[in-house]
Amino acid sequence: MDLPEFDRAQLRAVEVLRAGEAVVVTSPSPLTYAVVARDARAVNLLKGRPVDHPVGISVHTSAAHDQLFRYLDLPTSALAMVDFALAERIAVLAPILPDPTMPEWLAPAVQDGCVLFFDGSWGPLVYLWDSHPFLYGGSANQTGQAPAASAAEARAQFPAGTVIIDADDRRTPTAGYGARTVIRVDLDGRPTLHRAGMQDRAAGGPDTLLDRLREFRSAIAVLDPPTGTPLGKxxxxxxxxxxxxxxxxxxxxxxxxxxxxxxxxxxxxxxxxxxxxxxxxxxxxxxxxxxxxxxxxxxxxxxxxxxxxxxxxxxxxxxxxxxxxxxxxxxxxxxxxxxxxxxxxxxxxxxxxxxxxEPDVPLDGIRWSVVTTITNADLRQGFHRADEAWIRFDDGRLTGWTGCNEFSGTVTRTNTELAFSDVAVTGHSCTAEAARLQAAILATLGPAVSYTIDHNRLTLLAPSGIGLDLKAMS
CATH class of the missing domain: 2.40.128.270 (Lipocalin)
Incomplete structure (x- = not known):
């Protein structure tokens, strides 16, 4: 059965995002449309700005949220206030620690020691947002023009062929549309208005909105213990x-x-x-x-x-x-x-x-056994009738076994990404299940593969949404 046009548009947008390009998405009323992409440069190119122009970043999974908050240079009660702002769809400009272990994916949203972030997820586009732990973004306008308040305005601004998800019929009609309010939070956790927007207008003015945020922070500060807390651990x-x-x-x-x-x-x-x-x-x-x-x-x-x-x-x-x-x-x-x-x-x-x-085991020198393959960023499948596949990293060298063939190559890394190159595999024939497993492994081993280690589990995820879940073998 054919999917509804709106669902097909989301699927097409996810494909474009995974290919590294930008798309234009609808935001809930009264916010204007937005441009989002997995690559910050794609956002800037579509908006007609220099590719290295700072962008905002939308964090909308618990893992990305927790990673970001780990590096914010703010007191605990201010972190709760920031979460309050995110729930109100306010964008936040906050100080970030100068820590070399900070994930590289935060860098495009960092300028002058502060990171700009928001939560762009919206129910009608849940598939698109849930397919990515974070996306870079900005308002849907080209430089010098007003942000698009409808799909028709977006089509008029952006080149033909730009993927635009039209969800105007899913928004609540309103008298006007505008950009998000942006608050700046200082090192002591005090919020100030950085840019006026729809949230402070709806609240009755910037002072009223900031008072709400300060009152929330004060209420949490009284309840939160002055010493250690288990939150975030x-x-x-x-x-x-x-x-x-x-x-x-x-x-x-x-x-x-x-x-x-x-x-x-x-x-x-x-x-x-x-x-x-x-x-x-x-x-x-x-x-x-x-x-x-x-x-x-x-x-x-x-x-x-x-x-x-x-x-x-x-x-x-x-x-x-x-x-x-x-x-x-x-x-x-x-x-x-x-x-x-x-x-x-x-x-x-x-x-x-x-x-x-249970400290995280190192990436190098470990035989990582493939537990499941991953599709669509979160769907996992085991291969019980295939021989055990594994991967090993040794100071820039990659070796492994697909279940029916040996493979080798080179790998470079950052704090959060691996880049595989020169991957070669032997040519032995495989059973049907082993062939599917081998195809999934080789498809994962490309450039810009994100990786996370949680104790003895390693997750590799390619931009296409395919990946591997692996376990360290003793």
Whole structure:
């Protein structure tokens, strides 16, 4: 069955973005259209600006959001205020740490020690936004012209053949359209108006909008502890004491707790959530509360836990129920350096920062076994009837096994990207499944492949959305 025209337009836009070009997308009322791309140069070329002109960056996945916030040079309460601004579709100009480990993908949005970012995701275009962890962007106008407020205005400004997603019929009619408000946040966390826009106009003026942001920051500052907080970190259990005696978890299981703060993209509810995610070898559990409430007064306030519905064997299921009962019993919490302690009645759980408990293994010198292939940036497929495939990196040299052929090549790297070249593969015949696996591996090993390491897992993702999920072999 043929897809509706609007869905076909999104698919076409994703293809263009993955090819490194820019597209014009609709924003919700009362914002004007925007130009976005995976390559900052493509945004500038379409807008008729020098290719190295600074751009904004839209961060709209939790991973990209957390990476960005890790490098912002702001106090904790100001980070919550920034999330509030993102939820209101305000753009933010904030100081960033001069850290050499900062992801290279942030560089095009950094100028004079500050980074310009926003959250451009919008429900009707969810497929387009969810297909990319971040996109560079700016208003949909060529230099010297007013931003396009409709698809017709965008077509009049940009060259024929430019991909423009027309979603005017999905917007709420309004008397006028305009650009986002941009706030600047200083090192102390104080917001000021950098550029007037639709959000401050809707609020009744810049002063009213800034007062709302300051009031939110003050309210969070009172609730957030003045000393250490687990927010933004993941912890793994190291010891459990129950009734004065050690409690042992089932073999090969460990309590994992992740704490995060994130903007609420829905119209209803608090503008910012504090989130806890938990697992102990079975389901992924989670709960969210208004920012500042989850960890208020040294207590973990979880009224209930939702999660996946994986069927587990009774020992695992019982262990999970025990953890759920503990976490919802309002345990006290305390952070001491890299250690988090939770205590309720006669039970104490001690956890250690994941980066200390399970540090990331190095990229080089490790045999990385292919666990699954990736398509569309997140769909994973295993190949159970093919021989184990693997990749190894050794100081710029690439070697590996596709499951039926050896391959080799060269690789260069930055903090977040790998560039493969001169990849050669032997020519032995493969079974049908091994051939598909080999094709996926070779298609991934191109230029500008993003990589992330989480303890012993490596993810490679090419601009096309295909990639590999790999595990370090001991």
């Amino acid at each position: 993941t912890y793994l259990s190291t010891a459990i004491v129950e009734g004065g005696e050690p409690r042992q978890l089932l073999p090969n299981t460990r309590i994992r707790l992740e704490f995060a703060r994130t903007p609420n993209k829905n119209a209803d509810g608090p503008r910012v959530y504090d989130v806890v995610r938990a697992d102990v070898g079975c389901n992924s559990l989670g709960a969210a509360s208004a920012a500042g409430e989850l960890l208020a007064d040294g207590t973990l306030w979880i009224p209930g836990l939702g999660g996946t519905q994986v069927g587990c064997r009774p020992p695992l299921r019982n262990q999970e129920e025990w953890l759920k009962t503990f976490l919802t019993s309002k345990p006290n919490w305390h952070v001491n350096g890299d250690e988090l302690t939770l205590t309720s009645a006669s039970t104490t759980i001690t956890l250690l920062d994941r980066q200390i408990a």
